[in-house]
Amino acid sequence: MSQKYYEFFCPVKVIAGKAALEHIPYELTGLAAKRPMIVTDKGVRAAGLLDPVIAACEESGLEIVSIYDDVPPDSSTSVVRDIAGIYRQEKCDAIIAVGGGSAIDTGKAVNILVSEGGDDIAKYSGAGILKHPLKPFFVVPTTAGTGSEVTAVAVITDEKKGVKLPFTSSFLLPNAAIIDPRMTLTLPPHITAATAMDAMTHATEAFTCMAKNPLSDAYATAAIKKISQSLLNVMDNPKDAQGRLELAQASTMAGIAFSNSMVGLVHSLGHATGAICHLPHGLCMSLYLPYVLEYNLESIREPLGELLLYLEGPEVYSATPAARRAEATISALRKLRDQLYKRCQLPRTLKETGKVQESQLDHIAEMALDDGSIMFNPKEVTLEDARSVLRRAWA
Amino acid sequence: MLLKRIQPMAFQARRLYVDIMFQVMGRALQAVSEVDETVQNEARALPQGLLFEMMVMPEGPRLIVEHIGDGHFHYHGQSAPRPVDLSIQFKHIAHAFLVLSFQEKTSEAFANDRMLVDGDVSYAVRMTRVLNRLETFILPKLIAKRAVKEYPANLHLPEKLISAARIYLKVATNFVETVRP
Incomplete structure (x- = not known):
């Protein structure tokens, strides 16, 4: 059974x-x-x-x-x-x-x-x-x-x-x-980028963490597809009402996904960083997402590889060997972050935020370990693991 | 027909198993907090006097331990001296059985909505780590791997055997002491 x-x-x-x-x-x-x-x-x-x-x-x-x-x-x-x-x-x-x-x-x-x-x-x-x-x-x-x-x-x-x-x-x-x-037509570029990456993280963690299920998977993948297709268009053309609607719907869909399957280490680190360094939540999500996916890689290789289809489309997906799709997914997310950095300087590392001291990393790691979402991370996280992810995210 | 006769006995056996496992785990939590430094460090972050309960809803078997300070737990049996501060509640005896018979990991049970947390979630996360640490000591590696998300790579056989022997000895002593009139 x-x-x-x-x-x-x-x-x-x-x-x-x-x-x-x-x-x-x-x-x-x-x-x-x-x-x-x-x-x-x-x-x-x-x-x-x-x-x-x-x-x-x-x-x-x-x-x-x-x-x-x-x-x-x-x-x-x-x-x-x-x-x-x-x-x-x-x-x-x-x-x-x-x-x-x-x-x-x-x-x-x-x-x-x-x-x-x-x-x-x-x-x-x-x-x-x-x-x-x-x-x-x-x-x-x-x-x-x-x-x-x-x-x-x-x-x-x-x-x-x-x-x-x-x-x-x-x-x-x-x-x-x-x-x-x-309602979202006048959102400034950096908030548009950070909040969209928040939704992207909700959907990605919903699809790769322990409580994933077929229904939340459907919402998560649809949300990722909408964000990857609309975010850069909206950044280039903020008055694009259709693109704005796509992002808003994606956010709701990602919300439905993660509220039914929970989130993982990206959120644990993000909550701790927000509490200690007062960084906006969406920014933290965007910042930590690729580093946590790299940490979880061997536990989530299959579902993470599937996300390439929704991030990059069928041509790239079919042209990428199955064994390389998980890494290609992380690369696609990194590429998206680079594009956002180019357009609105959304930080990609803790150092780029200018608001985090290297000496705070240990405190962030300790606090992240007590965050409820760490329970749903597919891979066990020790204090040293959390520190190591933070060191990679530093610069 | 035979199934109808056997089923009540099976249900009773399942309840008895969960009950006994809670008694063992409660005593083992006290014991592991006396022998393992990692558990003590985890427990030190909990407020002194915190009462932790693990129970089966609605009025099923339960275990209650108290953090008596300096990372040490005291097992209270099935009744708490005052309202508990943190409760992990299985929704049904069948769910408790899945976890306590190592068919489902504790983290999976949380992910599968088999259990609820009533109280500070950060303390529940900490107690889950303590329970995982306990299971890696007292269960054979093959079974422990089914019970925890990841078996610690740095736990080697000599340390495991010595710690397990000390925990089991303390659990047995506690059983004798509490059963003795």
Whole structure:
């Protein structure tokens, strides 16, 4: 009997493409919601990204009752409590999170408080605490990378205790993710590159780590194909709405893939580097991806070789001997990183970031070893292994 | 018909096996923390007094150990003196049996959603490394290779045999002490 077993779950309605935002009123009405609140950050508002969302709702006679636009990059328990207070005061009945990872995580956490009651979000921290569906919750991503719109996780900082609180429940998943190319059209080049490489890493790790499964594989490969076909075009022509949509869809697909198959050492190192050196997550992903794939190579040779088809297309794939495809995949990713460096100086090594000291590598290695995602890395990682990957990524 | 008669006995035997394995593992965790420096270094990063539980949902067999400080564990048996801080929970006795009979690696069981972590995930990762280290000592290499993601290349036979003998001796002594009225 086969020992293979997997679980796959994604109940999020994906609403994607031209005029997708204009579907929000209809979808909210379908959930009997009439008084939505928008949760976002100042950057999103300043970029004018709320305007089409508000216009789409108002045109259908749906009033946005309240807008909270002060979500910080690392959202905290007090921010969540404040927003929940406004939601209750204004008698809202739905949340629309517009933004990147932080605004989306904040929206998820606020939804816990306004649905379950109370002011202390910390008591809902952990896995499987929530037992009931929450209030209607929509997500409009404004970056194409995190995949938070389809993940059942939120992380909020408890500023009093100085710790990050994880929340895990399938009830955190939004009712709908609205992918509209207008939302990512004005993303600056380096953020476009870093977030796309974040999605690329989600998909690559989903396809090569221990919890890979046939359904997440399908999403992962489709995401890799979309990113490799569209990313450089978008970098050269930022107003390419079709390319932007492809990247946004790829991000959501990669999110569906990794939330059902988890990620590995790239994320362990990336989380640690982000915490210690305050580097953006997407940049860390892009930076570590080839070095970790080289480290894992002998454990993932077969699936990694398959990815060449989605990265380079059928001609290159068929012209490459099967035994060389895994190495060719890593080369293709390195080539992509070189192209991004040429276009927006997205760093390829820790030294190129200018924000990491060589003396910090040991600390990064130690912290990475305690990261939850290391459990799903296909190859065992010791402290010395992590140090060695970091040394290779240094310069 | 025969299958219907045998099945309850098989289920009972499986539960008994998991129960006994938890008792052995709990005592062995205490023992390995007394003899192995690597385990002690791993455990030192855990808060003193941390109660770790491994159990089968909903109310199945369990083992509870406490980090009593300086990298040492104390086995509490099946009952905790206070609410546990970290719990690794098998969703079903069949899943615990797969892992404890070395048909599925601990890391595979996590990847296959057989178990849940309730508590700080970084401590769970650390405890998984401790469990892996324990298994590499107390199991023959052939079986240990099925239980852990990667058998450590630097663990040679003399060290393994000496450590295993010391762990088994401590486990046996602990069994005698706890069974004695």
